[in-house]
Amino acid sequence: MKYIDEYRDGAIARALASDITSLATRHWVLMEICGGQTHTIMRYGLDELLPASIELVHGPGCPVCVTPIETIDKAIALAMLPDVTLVSYGDMLRVPGSHSDLFRAKARGADVRIAYAPTEALKIARAHPERKVVFLAIGFETTAPANAMTVWQARREGLTNFSMLASHVLVPPAMRALLSSPDNRIQGFIAPGHVCTVVGYREYEELAREFFIPIVVGGFEPVDLLEAILMLVRQLEEGTAIVQNQYARSVSYQGNLPAQQILREVFEVADQKWRGIGEIPQSGMRFRREYAAYDANHLFALDLIAADEPAECISAMILQGRRKPTECAAFGTRCTPENPLGAPMVSSEGACAAYYTYRRHAVATAQETR
Amino acid sequence: MSTNTLTGFTCLAPIAARDTVLLGHGSGGRLSGELVRDVFLPAFGSPELERLNDQAVVTVGGARIAMTTDSFVIRPLFFPGGDIGSLAVYGTVNDLAVGGAQPLFLSAAFILEEGFPMSQLRRVAASLQRAAQACGVQVVTADTKVVERGKGDGLFINTTGIGLAPSARELSADRARPGDRILLNGSIGEHGIAILAQREGLEFESAIESDCAPLHTLCAQVLEAADGIRCMRDLTRGGLSSALNEIAAQSRAGIALDESRIPVREEVRGACEMLGLDPLYVANEGKMIAIVAPEAAVSALAAMRNHPLGRGAEIIGTVTEAHAGLVTMKTALGTARIVDMLAGDQLPRIC
Numbered sequence: 001m002k003y004i005d006e007y008r009d010g011a012i013a014r015a016l017a018s019d020i021t022s023l024a025t026r027h028w029v030l031m032e033i034c035g036g037q038t039h040t041i042m043r044y045g046l047d048e049l050l051p052a053s054i055e056l057v058h059g060p061g062c063p064v065c066v067t068p069i070e071t072i073d074k075a076i077a078l079a080m081l082p083d084v085t086l087v088s089y090g091d092m093l094r095v096p097g098s099h100s101d102l103f104r105a106k107a108r109g110a111d112v113r114i115a116y117a118p119t120e121a122l123k124i125a126r127a128h129p130e131r132k133v134v135f136l137a138i139g140f141e142t143t144a145p146a147n148a149m150t151v152w153q154a155r156r157e158g159l160t161n162f163s164m165l166a167s168h169v170l171v172p173p174a175m176r177a178l179l180s181s182p183d184n185r186i187q188g189f190i191a192p193g194h195v196c197t198v199v200g201y202r203e204y205e206e207l208a209r210e211f212f213i214p215i216v217v218g219g220f221e222p223v224d225l226l227e228a229i230l231m232l233v234r235q236l237e238e239g240t241a242i243v244q245n246q247y248a249r250s251v252s253y254q255g256n257l258p259a260q261q262i263l264r265e266v267f268e269v270a271d272q273k274w275r276g277i278g279e280i281p282q283s284g285m286r287f288r289r290e291y292a293a294y295d296a297n298h299l300f301a302l303d304l305i306a307a308d309e310p311a312e313c314i315s316a317m318i319l320q321g322r323r324k325p326t327e328c329a330a331f332g333t334r335c336t337p338e339n340p341l342g343a344p345m346v347s348s349e350g351a352c353a354a355y356y357t358y359r360r361h362a363v364a365t366a367q368e369t370r
Numbered sequence: 371m372s373t374n375t376l377t378g379f380t381c382l383a384p385i386a387a388r389d390t391v392l393l394g395h396g397s398g399g400r401l402s403g404e405l406v407r408d409v410f411l412p413a414f415g416s417p418e419l420e421r422l423n424d425q426a427v428v429t430v431g432g433a434r435i436a437m438t439t440d441s442f443v444i445r446p447l448f449f450p451g452g453d454i455g456s457l458a459v460y461g462t463v464n465d466l467a468v469g470g471a472q473p474l475f476l477s478a479a480f481i482l483e484e485g486f487p488m489s490q491l492r493r494v495a496a497s498l499q500r501a502a503q504a505c506g507v508q509v510v511t512a513d514t515k516v517v518e519r520g521k522g523d524g525l526f527i528n529t530t531g532i533g534l535a536p537s538a539r540e541l542s543a544d545r546a547r548p549g550d551r552i553l554l555n556g557s558i559g560e561h562g563i564a565i566l567a568q569r570e571g572l573e574f575e576s577a578i579e580s581d582c583a584p585l586h587t588l589c590a591q592v593l594e595a596a597d598g599i600r601c602m603r604d605l606t607r608g609g610l611s612s613a614l615n616e617i618a619a620q621s622r623a624g625i626a627l628d629e630s631r632i633p634v635r636e637e638v639r640g641a642c643e644m645l646g647l648d649p650l651y652v653a654n655e656g657k658m659i660a661i662v663a664p665e666a667a668v669s670a671l672a673a674m675r676n677h678p679l680g681r682g683a684e685i686i687g688t689v690t691e692a693h694a695g696l697v698t699m700k701t702a703l704g705t706a707r708i709v710d711m712l713a714g715d716q717l718p719r720i721c
Contacts, residue, residue, distance in 0.1 A: 001639055010703045045705025094394075107390040116570065116645070222703055338400065358707040361693050 003249075007221030008044075016226035017049040024053045024233050029185045031178070031321055033171060034140075034192035035062030035349025036220050042354035044222040048362075054229065057185070057321025058354075060174055060277060061192055063139040064091045064347035068273040070307040071167045072097035075136045077305060078165065078296065079110035085128065087121035088136035090114045095346050098307045118150040118164075125154070125162040134296045137166040142194040144168045144285060145259035148266035151287075151294045165296040166287070169272055171195050172203045173283035178320060179211045185321055188232035190218040190225065193247035198263075200255030204243045212241045219247040266291050276315035276343035313342030318351055325352040332360055398608030399712035403616075422620065423542055424603065425469040427535050434537055436471030438462055439530040447490065447525060449568050451561075451580030452655070454527055455497030460584045460655060461606065462531040463505045467586035468602035468658055470541045470593055471533035473505060478529050479513040483522035494525065505584045507531070539593065545600040546621035550689040551667035553660040555588060555674050556581070556682035557633040558610050562652035563641045572645075578637050583656030588677045595673030598663030605654040608712065612651070613659060614697045615711040624693035627709060628700050631686045651712055661689065 006012070032038055038058045041047060047056060060066055076097055079086035086102070093102040093112065106112040111131070115121055118135050125133035137147040147166060154162045171192055178184060191204055196217045208215050214235035218228030228246040235241065245251055263285070272284020287295040297303060313330060317323040325331055325344065335341035337353050344350035348357065394401040411420060418426040425438035442458045452460075459476065466473040478498060482491065502509055560581040567578060585604055593599055603613040610632070618625045634642075634649045642649050656679060662670045667685060674680035687699075697709040 001636060001643070004639075004643060008702050013703045043707055044701050044703050045707050046703075048705040049703065103392050103394065104390060107392050357710050361696055361698050361706070361708050 004221070007219070007223040009223060013044075013046075013049065013222050013226055016223065016230055017051075020054060020226070020230050020233055021051040023230070023237055024051055025237060027053050027055065028187050028233060028236050029055045029057060029321065030188045030190065030229060030232055031057045031059045031186045032190040032218065032225065033059035033061040033175065034190075034195070034220075035065065035347065035351075035354075036194070037190060037192070037218060037225060038062075038351050038354050039349050040220055040222060040225060042358040045359070046222055046225060049226070050229070054233065056229075057324075058318070058344075058351035059178075059189075059321075060274065060319045061140065061171065061195075062344070062347050062349040062351075063143070063169060064095055065343040065350040066169060066274040066276060067092070067095065067138045067167050068275050068307075069097055070273075070305055071136075071138070071165065072101070073099075073307050074297070074302045074305050075134075075165055076100055076102060076105045076110075077302070078134050078300060079105045079112050080108070081132075081300075083130075083132050085111045085113060085124060085131045085133045086136060087113045087115050087118075087124060087133060089116075089138075091347055092136055092138065096340060118147050119153070122150055122154060122157075122159065122162060125159050126157075129161055131161060133162050135162075135164045137164045138168070140169055140171055140192070140195050141199045141263075142192075142197070144267065145198060145256070145263050148262045151266050151291055152262060154294060155291065163294050163296040163299050165302070166267075166285070167272075168267065168285040169274060170269070170283050170285070172207060173280050174274070174277075175207055177277075177280050177283075179207070179213065181320060183320065183322060186213070188213060188236055189215045190228045190232070191215050191243075193217055193219045193224070193251055196245075196247070196251045196255065198256050198259050200253050201243050201245065201251065202253065208241050208243050214241045215243045217243065217245045217247050217251050219250065276313075277319060278316075313345075315342040315344050315352075318344055325355040328352070332356055397712065398606065398612050402608075403711075421542060421544070422616070423469060424465040425471065427469060427471070434535040436466050436469050436533045436535045437530070438465040438469075439528065440465060441526060441528040443523070443526050444565065445523070446565070446568055447494065449580055450564050450577055452582035453494060453497050454525065455494040456501040457582055457655060458527040458529045459498055459501035459505060459507070460582055462529040463507060464585045464604040464655075464658070466531050466533040467584070467589040468541070468604050469533075469535060470539040470589065470599075470602070471535040472590070473507045473531055473533040473586055475510045475532045476502060476507050476529050477511045477513075477531075478509050478527065480515070481522055481526040481528075482514065482516045483524050484516055484519040486524050491525070494527075498527075501584070505586060539599075541599065541601050543601050543603070543617045543620040546617050546623050546625075546661045546689045547600065547663070548623055548689050548691040549664045550600055551662050551664055551685050552614070552625065552627070552687040552689070553592075553662055553667065553671055553674060554610070554632065554684055554686045555585075555658050555677075555680040556656075557635045557638070558605065558654055558657055559634060559638040559642065559649035559652035561655040562609070562647075563638050565653070566645065567641065572641070574637055574641060576637055578635075578641065581654055581656035583679055585656065585658050585679060588674065588679045589658065591677050592660055592670050592673045592680075596662065596666040596670040598666030599670065600661040600663065602658055602660045605657040605659065607653045609649070609651040609653060610657075610659070611648075611697065611709050612711055614709070617661060618697050619695050621689070622694050624690035624695070625687055625697040626690045626693075626700065626706075627687035627697065629702055630700075631684045633682050633684055650709055659686075
């Protein structure tokens with residue numbers, strides 16, 4: 001398949017890995033931001049191809065994982081209302097809130113539907129004017145424009161039975177938070193290619209300058225990631241710290257301007273809670289006043305719902321790259337994808353879930369030989 | 371900005387008891403396994419049931435009778451490559467066939483929702499009869515129930531099948547041994563993608579049809595050509611991955627696959643890329659695997675390829691001593707990864 005096969009080619013991948021091995025003269029700690037990238041690294045076993053001197057740590061870029069627990073609680077509370085139809089992406093349905101998840105709410109009679117796109121929720125709203133249709137909208141800069149577009153469309157049509165429970169997060173403020181931590185170990189970033197497809201990478205240049213850290217905008221296939229790692233290692237070895245674009249087949253410097261425009265039209269930047277991390281200033285988006293009529297939080301007075309996440313797992317250590325998932329005592333025993341203790345085990349793109357799903361045989365072998 | 375936001379990390383407690391039935395309990399994945407283990411085995415607990423094969427083989431008056439039952443709740447009822455009627459025959463025939471049995475008789479039970487169009491029911495019944503004839507099985511008993519409008523979903527069908535199992539053959543999911551080869555009769559994922567495309571209104575350059583087909587003559591041909599067939603499984607919901615994980619668990623052996631040997635059609639790969647699915651977990655209705663002793667692998671493969679439904683057959687992996695209970699796969703990059711059993715399923719009611 002074109003644009004897929006050449007980026008999964010074993011010979012190219014091995015050649016890149018060997019270039020990295022010969023270039024790296026010391027230990028480097030690199031973070032891939034996006035959960036999709038973590039997933040590829042684990043699924044294709046890229047860590048097996050890399051020299052021991054390259055340590056990959058896995059970033060907080062899994063929107064399902066970092067959605068605050070109270071957003072899930074709010075979604076469940078909404079879904080249980082008799083006149084509400086709650087629509088969301090399939091992945092969100094099994095994310096545990098404080099006491100339940102949307103699959104269980106559905107089993108108890110809630111009208112919960114899975115959609116592939118937010119516009120499907122609009123279709124339901126048009127077809128069922130007697131139902132209050134709420135779309136549970138989560139995601140980074142990648143999915144936010146489609147959600148914004150949906151709200152814009154709803155307002156244009158004058159739909160009164162559609163609203164959105166939104167929890168959007170932004171990547172650069174999270175990177176800033178990671179880099180500002182006194183315990184930061186990260187020496188280079190693979191920036192999220194799909195986020196940058198939308199917003200470009202101007203903002204990343206500020207980060208690279210301010211923290212003197214190399215950043216490479218990377219794609220999601222094995223060859224993309226190995227190439228991005230090679231570019232980072234080259235910069236680190238040479239002592240440069242600039243932004244480079246490995247994923248040029250999708251990402252431009254400016255990004256997608258119409259998408260950015262619709263985002264600004266509907267949302268404005270605000271402080272945001274991240275599950276497993278806490279509040280990060282200016283790292284989320286809330287509805288502009290003109291669109292408040294489409295904010296489910298506002299419509300259903302959901303601000304009263306608050307939830308605290310009991311401190312138990314080591315997710316923040318993992319999201320900062322200070323621990324590996326396999327270094328957690330609960331990994332694979334008390335904490336599994338069916339019964340996650342913490343955010344990174346929740347979605348298939350979370351770091352712990354990716355380790356569990358694709359790599360636990362290697363962990364078992366390592367422990368046997370120890 | 372405050373630097374301590376990242377150290378004040380928080381987490382959540384697990385949601386323990388499963389107090390209601392979830393859609394995932396019907397997915398054929400790990401939740402389905404739990405349901406069988408926690409509810410049905412303790413309740414019924416017959417030795418034959420505990421073998422957890424697709425069919426039971428019981429001896430009655432000296433004859434070895436194979437028996438199986440399956441319910442069909444698929445949406446849409448009519449899809450490219452088949453419909454619920456033909457599926458209700460093939461699904462049950464295949465469960466008998468992979469046990470080495472010759473399918474003979476079927477029952478058919480219809481649960482109808484008030485208001486269901488009679489024209490559609492006639493179409494389904496005719497299709498079911500055509501499929502039964504093609505498989506050489508007779509529908510010998512049937513039942514009908516009608517539920518109130520809103521209490522069903524149009525039409526559900528249950529079929530039970532009975533066949534004769536030749537005496538010498540002992541096929542079971544606990545018989546895989548290190549060194550055995552894993553044979554697959556062709557490309558995977560077509561049924562699931564055909565259904566999903568139809569349900570979601572997705573269009574691809576060339577239409578993907580369900581692979582829905584009866585496997586009894588293919589199974590018979592493989593069994594005839596080679597001794598040393600340990601076990602056969604048809605791949606349905608849960609896909610290739612679920613079937614292999616069950617065999618690995620029941621045989622307490624590892625299974626090592628080679629990704630480059632697993633046939634997936636280009637259109638199916640494309641659809642899976644787009645929808646974020648892994649073809650290893652997508653449903654099939656005309657695919658089977660055979661676990662075969664190493665010395666029998668070549669003749670079994672030749673027999674498969676000699677059948678119209680096995681032309682694309684491949685040896686896709688080996689049973690191993692290492693990683694007992696796990697399925698691993700050599701990726702295109704030469705690295706190894708796990709092919710896990712899914713907990714549930716996000717594609718509602720594929721079959």
